[in-house]
Amino acid sequence: MRTVAVVGTGLIGTSAALALSARGITVHLEDADADAARTAASLGAGTVEEPAGPVDLAVVAVPPALVGKVLADCQRRGLARSYTDVASVKSGPRAEVAALGLDTTHYIGGHPMAGRERSGPLAARADLFEGRPWVLTPTPDTDTETLNAALELVALCGAMPVVMDAAAHDRAVALVSHAPQLLSSLVAARLEHADDTAVRLAGQGVRDVTRIAASDPRMWLDILAANAGMVADILDEVASDLQDTVAALRALEAGDEAMRQGGSAGIEAVMRRGNLGHARIPGKHGAPPTRYETVVVAIGDQPGELGRLFREVARAGVNIEDVAIDHSAGRQVGLVQLSVNPGSVHQLARALAERGWDVRD
Template sequence: MTVPSSSRITGPVRVVGAGLLGASVGLGLRARGVDVLLDDASPAHLSLAVDYGAGRPDDGSVEPQLIVVAVPPDLVARVVLAELAAHPDAVVTDVASVKMAPLAELQAAGADLTRYIGSHPLAGRERGGPISARADLFIGRPWVVCGRPGTDRASISLLESLILDLGASPVEMATDDHDAAVALVSHTPQIVASLMARRLSGSTDAALGLAGQGLRDVTRIAASEPELWVQILGANAPAVVEILHAYRDDLDRVLAALGDVDASGARRALAEELAGGNLGVSRLPGKHGQDRRYSPIVVLVDDRPGELGRLFTELGEIGVNLEDLRLEHSPGAQVGLAEIAVLPEHLQRTIEELSARGWRIAG
């Protein structure tokens, strides 16, 4: 197969595990003309991923240059060990969201780790399986590469070529630093979102009918697969527990203040906890990784075909770049709210131009 010059990968890539991540890797590479060899313990998963165009079944006729292991966390070490033995010339990586546990298993098994590099794309969806896979899943997302002292630089470069081909941004990080980081930015938020969403299960339909975008934002990831998350959380339990203990202390302070809100200092304690949240949010990097604040404008958009597209078109005609977008649409309402973010220096002009074109600006 002739690989387009736009592809950095020159040899076949074997993908073991044709679920969401594995099939998405396959789709992204196939879009660049890379020969993708698929394997999966489930014949149905494999067949479906092939039907969607994520690659071809690996018949053993060619040797892969690179192997991507995309299996559940509790199987990673076993599968990586088997792949290293079966393909002695290939570089092997995995995409599990925990890196310390499989590495420890491989070391205990006496594996030759000179060709193994753990990695983790910070991308996903609430639903899994090959049917949810997308070729653009990794575009613009960080992809952590956990090299170790003595790791061959050529092997790291090969893995980074795969990452760049998929549109992601490689980020080199030590294995333990990675697990501590994802405990904070991914694993603990999953627990918090799930526990909040669980409170909704016993609520009335009338109460849920009042839910706005804030609740949906907080609980969105609670739709993720429990079976997968039990494995992830179990593999990174110490780091998650440390954060949850601190979170429990925060909750205890809030409970104490709310328990007697008229007590001296109670309102100040609440204000400090809420202000701490403001500070944390302000540290999240925005577009292109910039730590920069944008100015929001809330535009009322009629619920009819083409209105949102017209808003985008007219923003382009005005010459204002859309830095971020959030949509909110209450059930039964005939109008939606589009919260657009622009650079502060463009705020007043954007409001005036949109108003002149007939758009209603909230507030």
């Protein structure tokens, strides 16, 4: 692959263009908003000049509802030898492509499982897809050349290809992406008119649950509208669980001992189901989840403190598997939670304490 056209220079399109350009691919940028394309070009994502002839691959990076229309225009112009898209829903665009009578031999659906809470070309990153799954949904007549072009795109962006049926993909993302987005927003919405004192008590737990609630509603409306039925099915199941959980909590308030025991059993059951579901989420490098232990260190909010801490951990010969920071609302200090293998906990805690770090139990 030597030449690529990216049609749509938002977060995903521009990130793909940056990754390709960094690998020496000539990338031609298009967008209905000419300013967005020029912004992407100024970031080093490619050129806004039209290609002299058909490029090797065109990446249609527009919302799901626009994929068919934009692909039709690209094919009419003979923009590329092969085409793919990066829309987060696959069944709707595939049906529209078929309804428009477009060439499906040289087209393959795609969806990189990566994103950010911010949108637009200025939020783009060349490493956005590194190590992330990139779903490909070929049609029955997608030819080998087109599949290979899409696989090369995925490899150049540092992602991992996953071939799926379009409908199976949509059910999967409804469960692991679209419904969680709405649930995060619903939890965060409880904070909108909450008492200031209550909000100041927010710790890492509520920050984790509501992190993606900062996402752009306009972008998500396009995604959810294209997968509304699948997401509604998931939320119906969640709503049933919520009703059962509310009933269990009400029972805990009851004066009757049998009702309280039933309520306790209901709460324990849903939390154990949560344990089992969480345990199925792939761990580091896609391996089965590993139970790490945490070393907590207090650091001041000054430049270089976190880097200094990481260097000390490296000197101790310990690998950091994950890290989180719990910020204090009242002081210029943070608690850094270093997740490490269980066998390294005492070694690391002792080494850091000996070097003057404030290690917390």
